[in-house]
Amino acid sequence: MSKTDFTLPGTIWVASDIHLARQVPQTCRVFYAFLAEAAVHADALILAGDIFDAWIGDDAAVHEPEPWLREALEHLSETAKKIPLFIGHGNRDFLMGPALARRLGATLMPESALFQTDVGPIHISHGDELCTHDVPFQRFRKFSRHRLTRQLFLALPLRVRQMIARRARKTSMHSHGTKPMYLMDVAHTSVSEVFRTHPALIHLVHGHTHKPKCHRFEDHGAQRCRWVLPDWEWDHPPFRGGYLSIGAAGITMHRYTAPDSMSAPKPSFAGKTGCH
Template structure:
């Protein structure tokens, strides 16, 4: 059976066409699949699972949560890995959708092929400021303090952080925001040279061939959901990147 792997949808109320494209794709393609893996940045911003209980801010996510819940109930296995936009997704969201949270990275097996899954942001080690920020916000202490604030305060903070991030990116050389080759090699060594490392985050879909300490490996990169979406489809016999047209 087919397994799908996606990332970087950046779902938000400001981009309703992407949400509709995702819901349409679930119904058209994924209902007959064995599994769906979401490798982070599923939503543009997530400030805590209690968003689902808020009448105003939770409404935009309800169709997606309901669709994933139905998919899970039908027997499709759903998995989610945190990205840099949605690292606060927790047990409440996972239960509502019927999905399992995964550590980053996670190894899966497809036939004889071992595939190491990651969001990819931890590999962008040249961006020192981001890595410092990532270390801070992934800490239990920071997350507990942040989630203790009111929902309004968290939403305001997220808006300011997003604006600052946009400004910082505009000033950064493009290469700094891509993965660091040495970090990729080190990750593959640590996990005993998987045949494939598959990640998102960089929005640069491609297949890269590598030789790591004499081992033939590949790095597959998923695309974001913007004008098109580049996702991975795999089964016991084949693995491929597939381009999905998004609904207008």
């Protein structure tokens, strides 16, 4: 088993694209309720990137975090005390590092990982690495993740990094409004390459595109399933959130319904999708 392989028997929950931030308090509260349920009903929880809407360095979490961030870290840490918690890099929080993982008691995943589960091997990643049609984005992605670039950015004062992150967020929002839709979706050639690399693989799971669905298709002579995780949004309509459950009975996509005490609206995407 390679360093990117993990063995997780039992029931596994997988979620992505929560985008925790000070500006989305209701999304945070609903997600904390989800964490509490995961700690009771799941044997492990995998968060496949963009857990945070932005991450400017582990020092922001370790040394005097803002109140909303302190609360988020406490809920994640409490979950990790009860079940194994895996956190993965997204395009927004790729600067999460080992200091954060230690702070939470979580396992920091590599860019993509193979999980040996009760339904067989499952490949899990954030998914932005599969959007290879978008050449400028992939070029920036490679540059921003370079070791030297990361070191230079993390050496900047915290306030400067916060300013850069806000500006990058505005640029990203404008860019998404002008790009053709196909550029922001995964490329089939990239997905096919994952299955070519892992011939025994049936299920591939990712987030990033915010288009929850199970895509069934044939690739390299075998039936495959590509699961796309939903994003979470409870502060502005359309309200939504959800996760995958993986266990001996198969894989199911669930919409998450917030506890009645929160008076949260119903999520907008369909209830359950199965692929066994």
